[in-house]
Amino acid sequence: MDKLQAEGKARKVANGGRADRAAQRDPERTRASILAAATVEFAENGIGGARVDAIAERAGTNKRMLYHYFGDKEQLYLAVLEEAYIGIRTAEKSLNLSDLTPEQGVAELAMFTWKYFLEHPEFLSLLGTENLHRARWLRQSTRLKELHSHFIDKLADLLDRGKAKGLFRVDADPLNVYLTIAALGYFYISNQHTLTTIFGRDLMEEASIEAWKRHIVQVTLASIRR
Amino acid sequence: MDKLQAEGKARKVANGGRADRAAQRDPERTRASILAAATVEFAENGIGGARVDAIAERAGTNKRMLYHYFGDKEQLYLAVLEEAYIGIRTAEKSLNLSDLTPEQGVAELAMFTWKYFLEHPEFLSLLGTENLHRARWLRQSTRLKELHSHFIDKLADLLDRGKAKGLFRVDADPLNVYLTIAALGYFYISNQHTLTTIFGRDLMEEASIEAWKRHIVQVTLASIRR
DNA sequence: CCACAAAGTAACCGTTTAGTTACTGGCTCG
DNA sequence: CGAGCCAGTAACTAAACGGTTACTTTGTGG
Structure with a gap:
């Protein structure tokens, strides 16, 4: 296992231009922005058409946080x-x-x-x-x-x-x-x-x-x- | 390429119990049953939730026919x-x-x-x-x-x-x-x-x-x- | 009666997808 | 002041997906 611990921060992605955060760590804010992004994504595409990656990107964060705060796609929809x-x-x-x-x-x-x-x-x-x-x-x-x-x-x-x-x-x-x-x-x-x-x-x-x-x-x- | 032309009819699937066809070859009937199956599938799951495999199975046929008659998923939806x-x-x-x-x-x-x-x-x-x-x-x-x-x-x-x-x-x-x-x-x-x-x-x-x-x-x- | 086209089958393929792992960075409290 | 925990990142994985390939079967017109 863990073949590449020495690599780590390869690409730095340059933000993507979504939600610029005031503090780097703000659980409340992150949670809220995931929820807001998910609302848009589910409303526009339905549950079958909504994409977890798209939600994370829209929220200016990444999938891990989404699963961290909401469990899975269905619970996030709920x-x-x-x-x-x-x-x-x-x-x-x-x-x-x-x-x-x-x-x-x-x-x-x-x-x-x-x-x-x-x-x-x-x-x-x-x-x-x-x-x-x-x-x-x-x-x-x-x-x-x-x-x-x-x-x-x-x-x-x-x-x-x-x-x-x-x-x-x-x-x-x-x-x-x-x-x-x-x-x-x-x-x-x-x-x-x-x-x-x-x-x-x-x-x-x-x-x-x-x-x-x-x-x-x-x-x-x-x-x-x- | 073509590593297994000698195999051919491996599993015979035993129909699956869907639309029993009178004639083995009936384009009109096949087309119609794909359309009927697709109507159910799209109505139940929306376009994002509908599954091409599910439509083929419901129609008692396979994906190839679906693409043969309708082009692709979106044209079938249309x-x-x-x-x-x-x-x-x-x-x-x-x-x-x-x-x-x-x-x-x-x-x-x-x-x-x-x-x-x-x-x-x-x-x-x-x-x-x-x-x-x-x-x-x-x-x-x-x-x-x-x-x-x-x-x-x-x-x-x-x-x-x-x-x-x-x-x-x-x-x-x-x-x-x-x-x-x-x-x-x-x-x-x-x-x-x-x-x-x-x-x-x-x-x-x-x-x-x-x-x-x-x-x-x-x-x-x-x-x-x- | 056979050549050929259209109908049909199932295995396959590349990509996308939800979900996970393995890790780093920063805040807090004893 | 440092140990431990929580926020955060990015790369990975297995499965599912839409779509294709390679092939067989069947009916038909010259």
């Missing part, structure tokens, strides 16, 4: 997925709807979801990958099972208030309303490339995005109003 | 994608809405789309894969560019008739209506696994599926009615 879910759940918490009228509240929740999807296409992409694999990693993660959304509760509250005022249909269901909002946002963004190609119209220009936001709100409200 | 689009376009043609009232017509179109998505999850999966890759193969395919949907025209016609009767909003837009129908169907099915995991409810049981179909129709109509 960490990426968990972080993505934590991201949206954290953002959701910041949304306070209790001061708004039921209609305003539902509209606000819909616009929030749209905005979040628009600003986090990597989350949508990871969702797509996860669904391709029948939620294999999501189901496996105890951490994610404990991290539930409060949106259904918030919506139930808004709907109850609206029903009490006679504004909303008594059979309006919070899960249905949430799925409607999520579906309209998700599809438009995640399928933008095939849609744009087929219909020959750029769905991602400012005006179209704004129009679709209004459409989501209008459709959602129209479906629950009496 | 053939799969093209066939999937041809499938939905063909089905769309069979739908005649001109005898229905505008409301019935829109409802029928929505239910048709829902049913097609439900019966062809592999099409949704391929769409997801294609969008992950920014519609790279769809854009590349001249064959698919010529194969446009007639749904937007059919919807435009229904909406015009509805507007003339004063039933529909004058600003109702056919593309918006189509995107709404497609979004609600696509998201529910393609994201079933993460949704089921997170909400702890099986969205794929008969009653839920039926309820979502009614929901799609109701939401679509509510969004265009005056």
Whole structure:
């Protein structure tokens, strides 16, 4: 064994130009940059197309560190997925709807979801990958099972208030309303490339995005109003 | 070179139990079974996760034939994608809405789309894969560019008739209506696994599926009615 | 009836891939 | 102040992968 201990530092690689580190040793920073790089790589290529070497290079480190901090490719993917879910759940918490009228509240929740999807296409992409694999990693993660959304509760509250005022249909269901909002946002963004190609119209220009936001709100409200 | 021409038929593999062929030589059948196997493999694993060996085995043939008929992995994927689009376009043609009232017509179109998505999850999966890759193969395919949907025209016609009767909003837009129908169907099915995991409810049981179909129709109509 | 082309087989090949080994450098705490 | 541990590097490896080669089999038209 160990035939070449005397060789050691052969090629010095000249950095590669990725993440220049302030301190040479910074576990937190290294871990975070691997996670960020992995998020991009998994979102762009799916789990089968993602390359461990590409992640290491993007993170400005090397494979060894990736295995050191995350174990293997699948566990790294799981960490990426968990972080993505934590991201949206954290953002959701910041949304306070209790001061708004039921209609305003539902509209606000819909616009929030749209905005979040628009600003986090990597989350949508990871969702797509996860669904391709029948939620294999999501189901496996105890951490994610404990991290539930409060949106259904918030919506139930808004709907109850609206029903009490006679504004909303008594059979309006919070899960249905949430799925409607999520579906309209998700599809438009995640399928933008095939849609744009087929219909020959750029769905991602400012005006179209704004129009679709209004459409989501209008459709959602129209479906629950009496 | 050629060290072992005398060996030849070493292992006879005992079929593997896949597609038993009637005739030993049937190009049409071989081609079709490779395409069918590839559709399953690409739909289940995406382009990065799909394995050429797995496709050959599933098709009851070997890699050589796959390369013989389709060139390489990417061209095979393109053939799969093209066939999937041809499938939905063909089905769309069979739908005649001109005898229905505008409301019935829109409802029928929505239910048709829902049913097609439900019966062809592999099409949704391929769409997801294609969008992950920014519609790279769809854009590349001249064959698919010529194969446009007639749904937007059919919807435009229904909406015009509805507007003339004063039933529909004058600003109702056919593309918006189509995107709404497609979004609600696509998201529910393609994201079933993460949704089921997170909400702890099986969205794929008969009653839920039926309820979502009614929901799609109701939401679509509510969004265009005056 | 046989020559020839197309269909089919399986072993092979070079490259890429996830994952590992063997090592060096630097921070910290007794 | 130095021993030991943790961060970090780069070269290595075995297996898997897409793609090819070399060859056999089978149906068909002159």
